[in-house]
Amino acid sequence: MMKKAVSWSGLVFFLFLLVGAQGCAPRTHPGYPVQCGGNTRTDGNYRSRESFPGPGTPGKSGGARVVEQCPIPSSAPRTITHEVAPLETVWRIARMYDVKPEDIYRANRLRPQDPLQIGQKLVIPNAKAIRHVIALYPNTQWQYIVIHHTATDIGKAFSIHRSHQDRGFWNGLGYHFLIDNGTLGKGDGQIEVAPRWIKQQSGAHCKAGGMNEKGIGVALVGNFNLDQPTPRQMESLIYLLRTLTDYYRIPPSRIVGHRDVEGAATDCPGRRFPWATVRSCLKPSGMARTP
Numbered sequence: 001m002m003k004k005a006v007s008w009s010g011l012v013f014f015l016f017l018l019v020g021a022q023g024c025a026p027r028t029h030p031g032y033p034v035q036c037g038g039n040t041r042t043d044g045n046y047r048s049r050e051s052f053p054g055p056g057t058p059g060k061s062g063g064a065r066v067v068e069q070c071p072i073p074s075s076a077p078r079t080i081t082h083e084v085a086p087l088e089t090v091w092r093i094a095r096m097y098d099v100k101p102e103d104i105y106r107a108n109r110l111r112p113q114d115p116l117q118i119g120q121k122l123v124i125p126n127a128k129a130i131r132h133v134i135a136l137y138p139n140t141q142w143q144y145i146v147i148h149h150t151a152t153d154i155g156k157a158f159s160i161h162r163s164h165q166d167r168g169f170w171n172g173l174g175y176h177f178l179i180d181n182g183t184l185g186k187g188d189g190q191i192e193v194a195p196r197w198i199k200q201q202s203g204a205h206c207k208a209g210g211m212n213e214k215g216i217g218v219a220l221v222g223n224f225n226l227d228q229p230t231p232r233q234m235e236s237l238i239y240l241l242r243t244l245t246d247y248y249r250i251p252p253s254r255i256v257g258h259r260d261v262e263g264a265a266t267d268c269p270g271r272r273f274p275w276a277t278v279r280s281c282l283k284p285s286g287m288a289r290t291p
């Protein structure tokens with residue numbers, strides 16, 4: 001029942017973007033406009049359906065909500081194989097592909113009580129185009145957003161998780177969100193939600209300025225000293241930034257690059273990171289919103 005509404009509003013919104021968002025295209029990808037927004041739908045009852053700890057903020061136990069967006073043009077449903085990322089659940093994976101959890105259980109001969117393993121391959125029958133599933137938890141901790149690059153050509157949450165573990169980062173994957181670039185089997189522009197976000201833990205991404213405690217760490221796969229993010233990564237980034245800044249009331253001036261935090265000795269997220277696109281898409285008058 002949602003499908004029809006989403007696809008029609010998506011078409012209208014896409015046409016609007018073609019007219020209104022040309023200014024957001026990164027220079028290295030002419031002719032591919034970066035969307036300054038997207039279709040969203042929200043849903044409550046998140047914590048009751050996802051079986052891991054809620055946010056650990058004493059006295060802030062109000063309900064989280066889930067925002068979903070389908071950023072990639074829809075394609076015919078097909079059977080795919082999904083590799084389980086850190087802390088992913090069948091519930092989350094079902095939302096990502098717009099399928100029923102029961103169908104995933106059945107296709108993989110799983111029972112609801114069976115734990116998923118990181119790296120486990122799951123068959124997803126009739127998977128739709130992957131969508132972002134972002135949970136928003138009431139938490140006054142988040143006052144900044146710190147943007148990073150992975151400084152690698154390829155990556156996904158699982159591989160960065162392992163490399164951060166090897167580097168001794170507390171709890172592995174140091175960011176809260178990772179935006180993939182279409183390598184290692186992940187979608188171009190796919191937003192992977194890290195366990196730290198689901199558990200509402202501080203980050204391990206920027207010690208300077210106390211940003212691990214007050215900053216949401218968002219990383220894009222790539223090395224932006226050499227290259228720029230893909231258009232779909234930028235669309236997803238803008239969508240994620242807008243979602244987070246709206247919910248946590250973070251002003252655009254508090255979206256910073258790792259290198260811009262006082263005391264951080266790094267060039268992350270890279271000298272070629274397209275800040276102009278971010279600023280242009282996030283300035284209040286330039287926002288293209290869906291109702």
Ligand SMILES: [Zn+2]
Pocket residue numbers: 147148149205258266268269
């Ligand atoms: Zn960084």
